[in-house]
Amino acid sequence: MHKSLKVPKKATPYLLLFPIFIYYAVFWLAPVVSGVREVFIGMDGGFTLTENLKLMFQSELFSESVLNTAAFAAISVILQYIIALVLALLLSRKFTGSKLLMFVSMIPMAITPTATAILWKTGLVKDGWINSLLMNLHIIDQPIVFMNAEGFNAILLLIAIDTWTVTPSVMIILIAGLQGLQRELKEAAYTFGANKWQILKDITLPILKPSITTSVIMRMIAAVQVWSIAVMVLGYSKAPFLVERIAFYVDAIPGVDTSTKLAYTYSFLTTIVVLLATVVYLRVSNRNRIAGGGEEG
């Protein structure tokens, strides 16, 4: 045995993971640190605790962007979950055409955000396909000018588009969970007298809970970061969101000192929000594990 090759046993894992540490230090930690630093450096180049935060709080559309983000995250996640759950329960039963329906319902997943935005934009304009469809079906007489939607209506419009895009991926997670569920667990409930609704309420959903919680938090984090459809369908500042503001200051009014500062500060705020969501997620999922949501075996 070569003496020079001898490495203390405890150090081996760190040694093996060293390249990853470097990678994270260079490509993740460094930008994060410099980003956070910018938040605490004032216009004059000196340290400041609150100057940039004040700038953000007083910036145009700040409170709207916070409220919109919260509303969007809450409503879209709940809506997507209800639809996805109904679809998943439906599609996890085998019936004629269930495969086709599954295929059709997964199409939105394959479309890029840009294409989604264009698809909906062409539908939402005054003489777009949604209006002509609704008028041909005699549901409305006059075309609706969707693109003029403001405030909460604009948010609802974006929630609809986001739901259309994202629901399939939520559905896939739920279907996977349903298919992984041991058949005998439901059969046992059935033989002991539970009806279909009781089986769903008492057995299926509680057992799926860990995978539901995981994906809900993942969806919430994604929802907090919404911006591209808002900008692509409605344009900047029509439906302000936290991340939309960042893009706005970087993209729409670049070069101004305050823009850069605001972009950094908004990023910082978003990170904090996402971080909080993650902490909540980890707590909830830990509690689930202790509660025996673990696997058989």
Place this chain on the structure above:
Amino acid sequence: MSYLEIKNLQKKYTANGPLIVNDMNLSIEKGEFIVFLGPSGCGKTTTIRMISGLEEITGGDITIDGESIVNKLPRERGVSMIFQSYAVWPHMTVYDNIAYPLKLQKLPKDEIKRRVEKAAEATEIQGLLKRYPAQMSGGQRQRVAVSRAIVVEPRLFLMDEPLSNLDAKLRVTMRTELKRIHTQQGSTSIFVTHDQSEAMSMADRIVVMYKGKIEQIGTPMEVYQDSATRFVAEFIGTPPTNFFDASIIKEGKEIYAKGEGFYYKVPASLHQALADYVGKEVDMGIRPEYIGISPQKKEGEGYLCDAEIDFIEPQGSHSILITRIGTNQNVKIHTVDYMDMKPGTKVSCYVKNEMVMFFDRETTKRIK
């Protein structure tokens, strides 16, 4: 009228598909412990799933206490089931697992508590009521499943291979345990297994199934000593029955079974049954413990042939000797008299106590 009656029961999964359960008839008395035994795919699990209501029947009828249950929901049938995977709900504590069937019946809380505690006591898991299944061993989960099954005080217990996920040692302990609970509760039970020693040790009567049909119904001793078909003789017993190709020959008053390497004088008790088979080919079966051996030349009553011992498998209490007789290259002999025999020893083989079985080639039924 028996307690549980199964009449011409049939099951097909597709309209033109094969009959998974083919015209099954069975009567079970109250308090019996019945074991359905057979290889996988023989229809035994399908049958108890039809009794429990998890599977619809294609034809026939099932009655408990004279009352047909086939159109009833599982909860109205008064049966409870123990599953192979235990099917203990992972998100509920042991207490909630056992209490859930009673909660569904909307019983008062204090009665639920009393009955859960009683059921937990019967399976000795009183101390585990607050635990979650993930914190328990396979054997403990099995006990939870048993408690949950007895708490509803069913008319019939159904057990679908409940021991096959346990390790070998625990499996043997749980056999005794299940049998004890069955007796204590005074219940009627149907137990499904593919393990013949499990079936032998637990059953009052064994129902041997093969390809959707019942091959034999009988006590463990009956199916072992008096197998009704070639399948039963082959499936039950470790090592299984030795089979030889034989043709039946009549010489004067005597009947002989002649095969490659042996010429066996059939005992008089079988003459009448074999009369129709003279000149025909049959399967001859002898259980390993009914082949006697003698190191000295021993022709005479029961003599089969001379053979050379190839291998010896000592088991402690007995040894298995392996030899060749005719075309059967793997004849197993169970011996307690010659446990230290050396390979290569030449011996005379004979049939003990006239324990020879003949089977019809066409129907595979026993000729007797």
